[in-house]
Amino acid sequence: MFKLVLSDPSIFKTSFDAISSIVDEVQIEVDSDGLRLNAIDRSHITYVHLELKESLFDIFECDKPIKLNLDTEELMKVLKRSKNDDVMELTVDAGNLILTFEGAVKKTFKVKLIDLEYDTPTPPQIEYPVTIGIPISTLKETVTDIEIAADRVAFTINEDNLILESVGDFADARVEYLHGEKVSETVRAVFAIENIKEMFKAEKFADNTYISLGTDMPLTLTLELLNEEGKLTFLLAPRIEEE
Numbered sequence: 001m002f003k004l005v006l007s008d009p010s011i012f013k014t015s016f017d018a019i020s021s022i023v024d025e026v027q028i029e030v031d032s033d034g035l036r037l038n039a040i041d042r043s044h045i046t047y048v049h050l051e052l053k054e055s056l057f058d059i060f061e062c063d064k065p066i067k068l069n070l071d072t073e074e075l076m077k078v079l080k081r082s083k084n085d086d087v088m089e090l091t092v093d094a095g096n097l098i099l100t101f102e103g104a105v106k107k108t109f110k111v112k113l114i115d116l117e118y119d120t121p122t123p124p125q126i127e128y129p130v131t132i133g134i135p136i137s138t139l140k141e142t143v144t145d146i147e148i149a150a151d152r153v154a155f156t157i158n159e160d161n162l163i164l165e166s167v168g169d170f171a172d173a174r175v176e177y178l179h180g181e182k183v184s185e186t187v188r189a190v191f192a193i194e195n196i197k198e199m200f201k202a203e204k205f206a207d208n209t210y211i212s213l214g215t216d217m218p219l220t221l222t223l224e225l226l227n228e229e230g231k232l233t234f235l236l237a238p239r240i241e242e243e
Helices: 010-022 072-079 136-147 193-202
Strands: 002-006 025-031 034-040 046-053 059-062 066-071 087-093 096-102 106-112 130-133 152-157 161-167 172-178 187-192 208-213 219-224 230-236
Touching: 010 034, 010 046, 010 072, 010 193, 010 230, 046 193, 066 072, 066 106, 072 096, 072 106, 136 152, 136 161, 136 172, 136 193, 136 208, 136 219, 152 193, 152 208, 187 193, 193 219, 193 230
Parallel strands: none
Antiparallel strands: 002 059, 002 087, 025 034, 025 066, 034 046, 046 230, 087 096, 096 106, 130 208, 152 161, 152 187, 161 172, 208 219, 219 230
């Protein structure tokens, strides 16, 4: 028996809006604990992890572990047809994931399951020297400011501030955010703005947002639902600056 019911399909819609812009295919694993996926883009620049706990769902029936291999673009086409006040139901039949959205009208879609061309990646285990909280809306606006000068951004976190800087051919930009966290060392790394902006498509997933950073280490952006019922994490490889 496999049946998942969620009264807020926007959680799926906003997470897969970002995921589908990063990876073409995913394997969604579902067991008695909940739903999760791990994927990495073909260029191995961005890694994504989604986890939704069993307690988040209105109905969660999964009597044995199941793996759903899906084309993210095709799944996103269907999710876009949902409304925020719909109730979403997920079931499976032979070779299909069935999505039903029920509100003023009832809509049913079938998305064909696929064969994956690669193994699901193992989540990377990274110990970061610095983690700070920042509203994702603030981070998004800051990156938009920086983008007017260049296509790369340097993240620096020191004792007091998160500093974003870019140096372009015709303009420079610098934005400082007072983070209010306990930080004991200064860290710095450079990233492509294009890749960061892909993550921001998930900005409505959750209110609690954190970034983790180390010098010349990947940037991890974590979005958490309340009560630890869900988490969406992006890990972005740094760009090595030319001397």
